[in-house]
Amino acid sequence: MNTEIDHDSNILKHMRADHEALQSVLASMSEVYFPPAAIKTLKRFSTVQAASWVGVSRAHFNNHADELGLTPELVGKSKQRFYTLADINAVRQHLAQKTTSDEKARLYDPRRRGDEELAVISCVNFKGGSAKSTTAVHFAQYLALKGYRVLLADLDPQGSTSGMMGIVPERVTHDQSLYAAIRYDNPRPMSEVAQKTYFENLDIVPSGLWVADWEFDAPRVTTSTMEEEREMRLRLAELENSLASGNLPRSEFERLSQEVDSLRVKMRGMSLQRLYFLRLQAALTDVQDQYDVVVCDTAPNLGYLSNAAIGASNHLLLTIQPQMLDCESMAQYLMTSITHQEQYEAAIKRALGSEYITDKTLHYLITRFNTASTPQNDVSKILRTYLKNVLDHSMVNTTAVEEARTRQLTLYESDRNQFNPKTYDRAIEFMNQANAEIEKIILRGWGRL
Template sequence: MTESTTINHRIRDNAERLAAALESHMLKSFAPDARKELRLFSAGEAADLLGISASFLRKLHFDGRILDVHTTPGGRRHYSAEDLLAIRHTLESTAKTPGTYLPGRREGDKVQVLSFLNFKGGSGKTTSSIHTAQRLALKGYRVLAVDIDPQASLTTLFGYRPEYDFLDSGTIYDAIRYDDPVPLQQIIQKTYFTGIDLAPAGLMLQEFEHETPQALINNVQPPFFARMATVLQEVEADYDVILFDCPPQLGYLTMSALCASTGVLITVVPNMLDVASMSQFLQMSADLLDVVGNAGAQMEFDFLRFLINRYEPNDGPQQQVVAFLRQLFGKEVMTAHMLKSTAVSDAGLTQQTVYEVERTQFHRNTYDRAIDSLNQVNEEIETLIQHAWGR
């Protein structure tokens, strides 16, 4: 047996053992064949999400304006995401100001398409994009999450197993491929999280990177940079916000997402190595965007922001890097930042987010700091979206 064959066998054996271990881990976390389910929310959490007081929420029940919800033997009410959405519709029907409880698009508003990206892996793109998608959905927005990373981490967090569920078909690749693409609606999946649909990813997405050079030679239309925007037009009426979780490389998939976007969020870990990498990323992005712009791509961003990720407030060098970035880019650096938190990493052990786990599962202060950080980031993103709609 040659050394190369031995290496192949070793890699394959490692892959199979890892897949089996991950399968075992998931079976311990979730029942066999079960899909993820979103937890219920307490009355306090529900009132906070709805933007009303807990006493007003109780009055809505007392007056019979909203349906009964799950109630414990002790009389505590718990609300599903579906309950919250139904209450939003009830409150919106009598609101003095349109959009108070359903803040999404109105007539004339364009769908907001946000790309979370960076050249470097581990910068928190997936963590940022899924927490933003979930927070916006809980606030009443209709969200489509589009996973364009062949590693499919976002798809996995929604409870799918890409290596089994979407091995040969069913990913966003099927909608943007050059040979016999399918309508995007056919591959969009409803998720366990009310308000969020998913266009999944899988390893087949890598084929888009391989096929595009030949498609450019053959002048296949629409070209790669317009394919994502073209397929999104088929479904954009169904959503207020569309989020791209981009791969950690500046390839054809990322460029296609950028050319479909109205807003860009560049995630940055505040250390000088990551900032130096980002410098290269920005230069390459500008050069490539020049090329596709000259080829006819329409790129009009409502906003571009740098999102500080995995921030440790007591880390002096990190503080210096953040100050350095703010001096360079001013208001393009988001005011809020995502803290580095064990709550985020611990939730990830069971493929969950901080919004999905119960507060009682963590040390109270740890959970509260993580939630506050995430909410501040997502409120700032929501403000950018509303401002793009002229509100």
């Protein structure tokens, strides 16, 4: 078969033309919405909104804001107050410090305390279009608005989550992407890769095309490490046999003993490198004291990156549309996940011990739910009947979310007056209900519920 092509085939011409056309229009749109020097900003919040996020009355919020000497923006003839998220957090912490009730202090300022471990939650599924990115970004923003310190990790090379947070994936450099923190050659500390965003208390580790390289690095390093480990094991067995002979001079015995100790240390380090699914978990130790929650968005597959996110997680949130095709896809996902999890646990037990296996919870969130659709309601009932831990609240399909995305915004960043008010209020209500239920998963993990 002749593999040399002197001229483009029709399909290559077609693909190249479409690629150039699409790239051109996307570049034009990017210049409008996100020019190179553009910096995304967060709106201010009315007193009603600010007070609701803290959980107090408007008057109570304004009184404490005045005590702190905050200077909200005054709008209109009535001089309605609008606060920044930094103002909201200042009031939140002020209230927590003043109250004598530990319970109220935690409601005002919910950040983790004492022996509460860093919570890592990953949005996962085989299938694209199940609203993983939308769920991850809205939940991360919800947590930040509630007062938590949040890191949003984008593990999808498509970079949808990064884009929703105002970062153009195509402009993310090698050292700026999540790849830099998990690569095998000269990795950067996660604390240096994490970026501040326009959302106070919400940082991001962005994605981009570079992140896809890890899908090739992980199996390559795993294979080469296994071969190296095999040679070390043979050498270790040889040394142990020599030491067991009992016929060695003291100096030789000590030399061989030191080599045995050195080999065991190296083999342990290589085991950690071989266990690629622990790579993200290890990288996160660098920032575990800086955040309360890490929210991971994964690619629609069970590749190396997705498995690294699962390996690092305490909680898995499987997003699913209430349609039969999605249910069939999810069944395949669960079957594959069972095999992977069994292999991971066995590998960790052999290399490190069972105490290194991270316990996880699994919950299901029904997304893009059309409440008026009889077939979707039927599928939703099936899911709730036969699966454990399906969340009571769904991510309801609403035009408000899509309208917000056309403006490069989330619901939490959008102004109500940009929408039909009833549509917006309904969308925010459903979004908050779902996110509050996901929040409870984390609180239960900390033993608060």
